[in-house]
Amino acid sequence: MRLLPIPIGSATFTLTLALIYITSMPTPTATIEYMKLSVSERIQLVEDIWDSIAAEAPDTVELSQAQKDELHRRVAAHRVDPSTAIPWEQVRSKLFPNKP
Helix, strand or coil, X not given: CCEEEEEECCEEEEEEHHHHHHHHCCCCHXXXXXXXXXXXXXXXXXXXXXXXXXXXXXXXXXXXXXXXXXXXXXXXXXXXXHHHCCCHHHHHHHHCCCCC
């Protein structure tokens, strides 16, 4: 982030480029439009965006060692007792009740 000294009258203010960029940007239409979606639709939107990022740049999305360890723990627990798993269709219908 770069600091910019800006003289105003006899005083000099220091602003960051990010602040100037953010405050000079118009509010994108998407920001307004996505708030009209239901919570489940917004969750689906975030999932879709995440999936598109992961598909375009799979090497940039990395798991921490703790996340990897947790995934291994969950797989091991599932292998010990597969009956504790919930089918995706059931989870999806609870998360997105209005989706077919």
